[in-house]
Amino acid sequence: MRPILRYFSPSFQHFCNYLLLSLLVVSRGYAAANASPVADTMRVQPNLEEIFIDPAYYSVLQDPTGQLSLADVQLPRYTAQFQRGDSIPTNMENPGAAYWLRLVVHAEGPLAQHWYLELFDSHINDILFYPATSTERGAIHTGADQRLTSRKFPYKNFLFRLPLDSNRTHTFYLRLTSNSKTSFISRLRTEQPLAVHFQTEYGLLGGFYGVLLIMVVYNLCLYLFIGEQTYLRYVVYVLSCSLVFLSEDGLGFQYLWPDYPALNQLVIAASPILLLLTFSYYARQFLDAPQRLPHYDPIVRSVVLLSVGVLLVDTLWLHSGWGFWFYLLPYGMLYYAAVQVWRRGFRPARFFLLAHALVAISVCFLILRKLGINNFTNTATVYSMNVAFVIEVVVLSYALGEKIKGIKDATIRAQDKLVKQLRKKHQAQDMLVEQLRQNQELKDQLNTELENLVTRRTEELRQQSETIAAQNRELLQANGLLALQSAAIEKLNLDLERDLHAAKAARVLSKEVDFGEFSQIYPDKDACLTYLANLKWADGYQCRKCGHEKFCDGREPHSRRCTKCRYVESATAYTLLQKCKFSIIKAFYAVFLIYTHKGSYSSQELSRVLDLRQGTCWSFSQKVTEAMRRRRQAVDFDENEGWTHVLLDATGASEEENMLYDGATVVRLEK
Structure with missing residues (x-):
């Protein structure tokens, strides 16, 4: 435009320059009036040791293309698109898109310690931290898709040192990319409280995993000694719980598979599904659902398998980010089964209901965080699931012991009943032996009488030799009597055998016959x-x-x-x-x-x-x-x-x- 203005007078040229300057000022004022409100500046003072980064202290820019660079986001047209964190959801609503976080920190007075920025969500796939705004050199590239060695500090969360100078304002940019709905929750800490936090956090987590390990070893030993399959199912369930927590808090990636980020992503996606399978596998056995709820149990098993299939499809292909809703139906049906079993008189089910009520409360806090509702987010609610699972494994171990004790008591009662039946059986056998002895005595007495009768008749025949006919008649009578007595003895023996068989058959009609005696019939x-x-x-x-x-x-x-x-x-x-x-x-x-x-x-x-x-x-x-x-x-x-x-x-x-x-x-x- 200047080549054209040179053909006009100097006064007209000054007027045009003034007009252009006025339009530029007005346009910039209009753009500033319509831009999003600027985020507050976070002030770091020497007497502070840690600060929770409220959403009002950072601004967020969504980059759906993922192509913007540090220089691009500092251009005026993109700077105006940054939105304050308290005016948008506090999590990534569009998984797969890039999010730019701008944090402005002003250091007041001399700084005695270094400050560190900690991101609590360990599931963010890709992170670029820019300690300087003028250049991309020195940027830190890390994330869940990178090896643990990509982090300057080998910590389960993401930790970045902030290069703060006294009495200066610094602007830091972070570029975040995640495949799931992760949050922007973070905190600034100095070295001393960070070290104390490390000791406390790792100590509590070590105690937590120690309790899980003790429960695994204890119940595994019980399974090896007793052979009760419920203990083995409980061990598998506790191991799957441990795998979920190792993937959720990042300790698994820090200590077990630091060089395999792909395995870490697989464990994060598959461990909740494995937990659903092992929990249903254990809970149905613990509650004796196939025997106590024969019509309801097949429905529960089908719903669990269907939910697992849907979750696998969502994990492998859909990536909707709402897969956790598919856990509610099978868990709710298993909890309802526990209520029904408890109402039918199975006392150990009350411990099952108590333990999983605590877990359900902690899961509600987790769902609220997934939905971006952080009103209840604090140290107690974040680690409430760990506490709930510790209480759960202890209570369920006690409940399992009570169930086995009940089975043992029932076995002892059955053994006592069997002993009483055996005692009655022995008494009946003694009575039968006594009856046989009396029968033998009767037979001996009858034989003795017959012998005496034969002797007497023989003597009478010697003495009565008057006539041969009389002797023959007496001999015939004696022989007939002997035949009758023999028939009587034989009939008596047959009656005894028939009575013995009838006694055995009559015992078969009672409940006091074991398989050996039944096999004799x-x-x-x-x-x-x-x-x-x-x-x-x-x-x-x-x-x-x-x-x-x-x-x-x-x-x-x-x-x-x-x-x-x-x-x-x-x-x-x-x-x-x-x-x-x-x-x-x-x-x-x-x-x-x-x-x-x-x-x-x-x-x-x-x-x-x-x-x-x-x-x-x-x-x-x-x-x-x-x-x-x-x-x-x-x-x-x-x-x-x-x-x-x-x-x-x-x-x-x-x-x-x-x-x-x-x-x-x-x-x-x-x-």
């Missing part, structure tokens, strides 16, 4: 099949396909083949023992135990008695219990009937075979 598979076949065809044989009533022996033992249609039916077909996967003797004894205990015999005890898997015993118990229920609903049910009536429950037959059987019956009735 049904010693092998053939005896069981014989009994089952006689019980099944007690009213006569009838073919299920054609209704024919004549049969011959089948290829399998105790099976019957129809002589008309050649249909073969085994002894176990259409009974409760159809397709039974284990020994028929054990199946007989299992039906006997469950029936005599009215369906309240536990699968654990049945597994121990029969030496079978608990899952197999539980499935068979459900089958027997259902058969008992149907038997009680039958019209011909008798309260005093024996357990063998349950064996004829035809739950193994298919609907097609039942239809064939009904059709054959109709044909037979029409005939």
